Amino acid sequence: MMTAETKTTNEAHMDEDGGLTDDTVVSMNLPHLTFRTRNVEVFYGETQALFGIDLDIFRNQVTALIGPSGCGKSTYLRCLNRMNDTIDGCCVTGIIELDGDDVYDKALDPVHLRARVGMVFQKANPFPKSIYDNTAYGPRLHGLADSKADLDDVVEGSLTKAGLWDEVKDRLDAPGTGLSGGQQQRLCIARAIAVEPDVILMDEPCSALDPIATARIEELMDELRENYTIVIVTHSMQQAARVSQRTAFFHLGNLVESGDTEQIFTKPSDQRTQDYITGRFG
Numbered sequence: 365m366m367t368a369e370t371k372t373t374n375e376a377h378m379d380e381d382g383g384l385t386d387d388t389v390v391s392m393n394l395p396h397l398t399f400r401t402r403n404v405e406v407f408y409g410e411t412q413a414l415f416g417i418d419l420d421i422f423r424n425q426v427t428a429l430i431g432p433s434g435c436g437k438s439t440y441l442r443c444l445n446r447m448n449d450t451i452d453g454c455c456v457t458g459i460i461e462l463d464g465d466d467v468y469d470k471a472l473d474p475v476h477l478r479a480r481v482g483m484v485f486q487k488a489n490p491f492p493k494s495i496y497d498n499t500a501y502g503p504r505l506h507g508l509a510d511s512k513a514d515l516d517d518v519v520e521g522s523l524t525k526a527g528l529w530d531e532v533k534d535r536l537d538a539p540g541t542g543l544s545g546g547q548q549q550r551l552c553i554a555r556a557i558a559v560e561p562d563v564i565l566m567d568e569p570c571s572a573l574d575p576i577a578t579a580r581i582e583e584l585m586d587e588l589r590e591n592y593t594i595v596i597v598t599h600s601m602q603q604a605a606r607v608s609q610r611t612a613f614f615h616l617g618n619l620v621e622s623g624d625t626e627q628i629f630t631k632p633s634d635q636r637t638q639d640y641i642t643g644r645f646g
């Protein structure tokens with residue numbers, strides 16, 4: 365029997381005529397389709413930044429968005445949790461579905477959506493509050509904990525998952541802004557995780573970090589994908605190759621190609637992808 369869930373998933377493996385593509389045959393364990401985006405276009409006023417983007421994002425995978433500066437990676441990422449809504453004059457068209465729900469449905473509360481689809485930015489941005497209050501912020505806002513003991517558990521669990529608990533457990537009342545850059549970024553990840561999102565969007569989360577802090581976050585991404593779906597924008601080809609299972613290459617507002625990371629990095633089908641990953645432009 366075909367449930368709604370398997371149907372949506374399988375559609376991703378059909379070609380234009382609804383026929384099954386090669387990988388359908390081998391993928392009895394089809395990954396679950398988390399985001400389905402079709403013909404996504406974004407305009408900033410008169411200027412078009414994204415052109416007809418068709419991309420699928422699968423659960424429990426890390427999807428890397430790569431491409432030269434200005435190609436639209438951040439713009440695409442922000443479509444997924446409606447962060448573009450906050451930009452004056454920005455208009456998004458096309459289909460963006462999260463688990464089959466229309467993300468742009470007027471009835472959908474963007475605050476709720478952003479709890480399901482959390483975001484971590486390039487520059488760590490802890491609130492000017494304690495480590496505890498930073499982590500407890502979302503659960504308090506959404507009323508996710510019934511008691512102080514419950515909230516303590518959520519805070520400890522989130523900091524543990526973000527790989528920060530051991531480093532901060534004795535100073536939960538200290539300001540979040542007093543942590544090192546790498547710790548602040550993990551605090552922001554803990555804050556995102558604390559509301560139990562389905563998806564974590566990360567826009568160049570390591571670009572301000574040293575190699576050791578970067579390695580720590582990369583390791584964390586691999587642990588987190590067991591429970592979450594991750595979409596990461598990165599300028600580092602090595603990072604994309606290390607952390608992601610799927611890669612999407614953007615160029616001048618177009619999605620040039622997307623697929624298994626290994627295939628994109630070893631046998632890209634488009635010359636522009638080849639040129640970018642070999643450092644010929646960008």
Ligand SMILES: Nc1ncnc2c1ncn2[C@@H]1O[C@H](COP(=O)(O)OP(=O)(O)OP(=O)(O)O)[C@@H](O)[C@H]1O
Binds near residue numbers: 433434
């Ligand atoms: N708030 C905005 N207002 C107007 N134009 C914008 C805005 N944000 C982005 N753009 C434009 O949209 C295009 C895509 O920008 P975007 O920030 O998505 O690129 P990017 O791939 O994330 O680049 P980078 O790697 O430099 O972060 C660019 O031409 C940019 O100038």
Ligand SMILES: [Mg+2]
Binds near residue numbers: 567
């Ligand atoms: Mg960007």
